[in-house]
Amino acid sequence: MMSRATDRLKVVLSHLERPTARIAAISTSAQIASHYDHHALRYTLDSDVLSPEQKLSYEENGFILIKNLVSEEDIDKFRVEFERICRREVLAPGLLVMRDVAIVKSEFVQDQKAVSKVQDFQEDPELFRYCCLPQILRYVEAFTGPNIMAMHTMLINKPPDAGKKTSRHPMHQDLHYFPFRPADRIVCAWTAMERVNRTNGCLVVLPGTHRGTLREHDYPEWEGGVNKMYHGIRDYDPQLPRVHLEMEKGDTVFFHPLLVHGSGMNQTQGFRKAISCHYASSDCYYIDVKGTTQENLEKEVQGIAARKYGLDDSFTFKDSWAMRGRLVQGERTSL
Numbered sequence: 001m002m003s004r005a006t007d008r009l010k011v012v013l014s015h016l017e018r019p020t021a022r023i024a025a026i027s028t029s030a031q032i033a034s035h036y037d038h039h040a041l042r043y044t045l046d047s048d049v050l051s052p053e054q055k056l057s058y059e060e061n062g063f064i065l066i067k068n069l070v071s072e073e074d075i076d077k078f079r080v081e082f083e084r085i086c087r088r089e090v091l092a093p094g095l096l097v098m099r100d101v102a103i104v105k106s107e108f109v110q111d112q113k114a115v116s117k118v119q120d121f122q123e124d125p126e127l128f129r130y131c132c133l134p135q136i137l138r139y140v141e142a143f144t145g146p147n148i149m150a151m152h153t154m155l156i157n158k159p160p161d162a163g164k165k166t167s168r169h170p171m172h173q174d175l176h177y178f179p180f181r182p183a184d185r186i187v188c189a190w191t192a193m194e195r196v197n198r199t200n201g202c203l204v205v206l207p208g209t210h211r212g213t214l215r216e217h218d219y220p221e222w223e224g225g226v227n228k229m230y231h232g233i234r235d236y237d238p239q240l241p242r243v244h245l246e247m248e249k250g251d252t253v254f255f256h257p258l259l260v261h262g263s264g265m266n267q268t269q270g271f272r273k274a275i276s277c278h279y280a281s282s283d284c285y286y287i288d289v290k291g292t293t294q295e296n297l298e299k300e301v302q303g304i305a306a307r308k309y310g311l312d313d314s315f316t317f318k319d320s321w322a323m324r325g326r327l328v329q330g331e332r333t334s335l
C-alpha cells in the first residue's frame with residue numbers, strides 16, 4: 001500500500017504544476033493516491049524521509065512531530081552546557097542571555113535560575129552541535145532542500161511563573177522576525193529537553209494557519225507585562241481551535257514560519273527547557289521590510305543594536321541576520 005502511494009506521489013511530483021490551495025484531511029493510502037491526482041505539494045519537497053502521510057500532514061497542518069529524535073545523552077550534554085553559560089563559565093561571541101521581565105524588574109538578587117532564554121548560540125560549539133545533528137538535518141532538508149543555513153538558535157528555559165503570567169509566549173508567527181523569503185523554505189526544529197505539557201507551558205499551535213499570510217504583530221496588552229521582543233498577533237481570537245503539543249524528552253516538532261503558535265504559562269516549580277533552531281535554504285533572499293508589518297520589529301532590533309553595541313542606522317536588520325546565519329549543509333549561495 002505504502003510503496004504504491006509513494007510511487008504515485010513521485011509520478012505526481014514529476015508533473016508538478018503550480019502549488020494549489022487547501023488540502024482536505026486524508027487518512028488512507030487510497031485517498032492519498034487519489035488526492036495527488038488533483039493537487040500538488042507546496043510546503044514539502046521530494047524526499048524519502050517523510051512518508052506520504054507525513055507530507056500531507058505538514059501540508060495540511062503546518063507542523064509535524066517526530067518522537068524520540070534526539071538522544072537523552074545529547075540533551076543531557078546541552079543541559080550541562082546551558083548551566084555553564086548560566087554560571088558564566090563560558091560566553092560565546094554574540095550569545096544573548098535573557099531574563100524574564102518579572103524577575104529583571106524585581107529587587108531580588110538574580111541567580112542563574114533567572115535566565116529564561118539564551119539565544120544566538122551559533123558560536124558555542126557544544127550547543128551548536130544540536131543544529132548539526134544528522135537526524136534533524138535529514139528532516140530539515142525535506143523543507144529547505146540541500147543547502148541549509150542555521151539562521152536562529154535558542155535554548156528556552158521557561159521559568160516558573162512568578163504570578164504575573166509573564167512566562168507565557170504570546171501567539172505569533174516566527175516569520176515576523178525574518179527578513180528573508182520564501183517562507184516555505186524556512187522551518188523551525190524545536191526539541192523538548194524534558195517532558196512538556198500544558199502544566200509547564202508546552203507549545204500551543206493553531207493547525208493550518210501556515211496557509212494564511214503574515215499578520216500584524218505588536219505587544220499584547222497584558223496587565224502583568226510582556227517580555228521584550230515577544231510580539232503577538234493582533235486581534236488574536238482565543239476561540240480558534242488550539243492544539244497543545246505535549247512532548248517527551250527528545251521529541252522534535254518541525255513547523256512552518258507562518259504557523260501561529262505560542263506557549264502557555266509555566267505553573268510548575270521547574271524550568272521548562274527546549275532547544276530550537278530555525279533553518280532556511282541558503283538560496284533564500286533578503287527582503288526590505290520597510291513599509292511592511294515587520295517594520296516595527298526592524299526598528300526595535302536596530303534600537304537594541306544601538307543601545308547594546310553602539311551601532312548606528314547603517315547596521316541593518318538584514319545585517320543582523322547575515323552575521324548570525326551559519327551554513328550547516330551544502331553551499332552558502334545567497335543568505
Ligand SMILES: CCCCCCCCCCCCCCCCC(=O)SCCNC(=O)CCNC(=O)[C@H](O)C(C)(C)COP(=O)(O)OP(=O)(O)OC[C@H]1O[C@@H](n2cnc3c(N)ncnc32)[C@H](O)[C@@H]1OP(=O)(O)O
Pocket residue numbers: 096097098099100101104105117119152174177226227228229230231301304305308309320
Ligand atoms: C548584533 C545583533 C543586535 C540585535 C539583536 C537583537 C535580537 C534579535 C532577536 C531576533 C529574534 C528572532 C526570534 C524569532 C523567533 C521568535 C522569538 O523568539 S520572539 C522573542 C525573541 N527575542 C528575544 O528573546 C530577544 C529579546 N531579548 C533581548 O534582546 C535581550 O535579552 C534584552 C531584552 C534586550 C535584554 O538584554 P540586556 O541589554 O543584556 O539586558 P539588561 O542590560 O539587563 O537590560 C536592559 C534593559 O532591558 C530591560 N529588560 C531586560 N530583560 C527584559 C525582558 N525580558 N523584557 C523586557 N525588558 C527587559 C531591562 O529592564 C533594562 O531596562 P531599563 O529600562 O534600561 O532598566
Ligand SMILES: Nc1ncnc2c1ncn2[C@@H]1O[C@H](COP(=O)(O)OP(=O)(O)OP(=O)(O)O)[C@@H](O)[C@H]1O
Pocket residue numbers: 168169170171172198201204220221232233236238261262263264265
Ligand atoms: N491576547 C493574546 N495575544 C496573543 N497570544 C495570547 C493572548 N492570550 C493568550 N495567548 C497565548 O495563547 C496561548 C495559550 O494561552 P493560555 O496560557 O491562556 O492557555 P494555556 O496555558 O495554553 O491553557 P490553560 O491555561 O487553559 O491550561 C499561549 O501561547 C498564550 O501566550
Ligand SMILES: O=C(O)CCC(=O)C(=O)O
Pocket residue numbers: 154156158169174203261262263274
Ligand atoms: O518555547 C517556547 O515557549 C516557544 C518559543 C517560541 O515560539 C519562539 O521563541 O519563537
Ligand SMILES: [Fe+2]
Pocket residue numbers: 172173174261
Ligand atoms: Fe516562535
Ligand SMILES: [Mg+2]
Pocket residue numbers: 264265
Ligand atoms: Mg494558561
